[in-house]
Amino acid sequence: MTKFLHSSKFPSFYLSKPISYRRYLSYQEVARNERKESVLFLEHSPSLTGGVSAKAENLLVTEESLAGMGVELIRIQRGGDFTAHEPGQIVGYPHIDLKKREIRLGDYLQKMTYSIRNAVLEIWNLELVENRDAPGLYLADSPEKKMVSIGVFAKSYFTSFGFALNGVNDLSTFRLINPCGISASNMVSLSGLGKVRDWEREKLRFAGAFLFHLDGLLG
Numbered sequence: 001m002t003k004f005l006h007s008s009k010f011p012s013f014y015l016s017k018p019i020s021y022r023r024y025l026s027y028q029e030v031a032r033n034e035r036k037e038s039v040l041f042l043e044h045s046p047s048l049t050g051g052v053s054a055k056a057e058n059l060l061v062t063e064e065s066l067a068g069m070g071v072e073l074i075r076i077q078r079g080g081d082f083t084a085h086e087p088g089q090i091v092g093y094p095h096i097d098l099k100k101r102e103i104r105l106g107d108y109l110q111k112m113t114y115s116i117r118n119a120v121l122e123i124w125n126l127e128l129v130e131n132r133d134a135p136g137l138y139l140a141d142s143p144e145k146k147m148v149s150i151g152v153f154a155k156s157y158f159t160s161f162g163f164a165l166n167g168v169n170d171l172s173t174f175r176l177i178n179p180c181g182i183s184a185s186n187m188v189s190l191s192g193l194g195k196v197r198d199w200e201r202e203k204l205r206f207a208g209a210f211l212f213h214l215d216g217l218l219g
Contacts, residue, residue, distance in 0.1 A: 003204070007039065007211045009218060010096075014207055015042040018087045021049060021074050028160035031095045035158060039214070040093040041207045044085035046173050047072040051080035051151055058082050058178040071173060078151035078161040080135055082177040088169030088189075090203050092116075092162045092210065099157035101218055108159060109152055111217040113137065116148055116163055119209035123202055124195045134180060145188045149180065165206075167191065168199050 005012040021044050031038060048059070048071060058081055059073075066073050085091065098108060116137060117128050127140035128147060137148035149164045166189035174184040190196050 005039075005041070005204075005207055005211060007215060009215050010037040010039060012039040012207070012211055013041070014204060015040065018043040018045045020045050021047045021072060021085060024093065025074070025076070028093070028095065032155060032158045032160065035097055035100075036095070037097055038095050039211060040091075040095075041203075042091050042093070043087045043089055044091060045072070045087065046070060047074060047085045048082055048173065048177060049073075049078075049085065050075045050082050051078045053079065054081045055181070058181055059176070060178065061176050066176070069176075071176065076153075076161070077155075078153040080149075080151040081180045083149045083151070083164065083179050084171075084173035084177060085164060086169045086171075086173045088167050088191075090165040090167050090206060092165070092207075094159060094162050094214065096159045096218070097157065098154060098159060103218065105152070105154045105159070108154075108218075109150075111214065112152070112162065113150065115210050115213035115217065116150075116165070118213050119206050120148075120165070122209050123206045124190060126190075126193070126195060134182065136180065139188065144182075144186050146179070146182065146186055147188050147190070165190075167203060168196055 003014040128137040129140045135150050136146050139145040153161050168191040171187050174187045
């Protein structure tokens with residue numbers, strides 16, 4: 001089931017069942033070719049993605065062993081190193097026409113990050129901060145602990161990819177890599193912090209809060 005979420009500026013949807021990463025890759029190519037703006041919220045089946053800066057030493061298992069575990073490994077064009085996806089995350093993919101909105105990629109990334117931070121604060125009363133030396137969002141009171149992975153890509157002034165927030169996932173897939181070059185032991189989730197009460201309701205509230213802030217910032 002796909003749930004439509006109200007947004008004044010672009011169609012937004014929450015997909016209720018995990019999808020493969022490769023299926024998303026096909027979608028974002030079509031969206032770019034058609035210049036069709038949207039925001040998707042979803043979960044992925046277990047997978048590892050390697051961005052343009054991915055280092056071989058940060059993959060801790062062989063590609064052959066991943067296949068036996070049922071974990072996909074996909075090389076992609078977004079920024080960053082290796083990261084993991086697994087059911088229980090909130091993955092957000094804004095597809096934004098930067099040319100139409102007259103916004104630079106760096107400014108868009110700042111606005112998206114701001115929207116994530118504010119939505120997390122509103123829904124779970126949890127403050128996240130940026131790390132000048134590493135992408136993503138970290139706990140304000142333990143800045144070595146990472147909760148949100150961020151990586152975006154723009155081609156023809158049209159964005160894809162986005163962010164992954166650790167919600168009720170068990171983080172096991174992260175132990176197959178050094179995520180973005182850090183130890184998997186530094187990855188944290190909302191459930192691990194005892195923040196989750198009603199996940200199905202909270203993830204939809206988060207999506208709504210994120211869209212509210214992003215709508216306002218994109219103008």
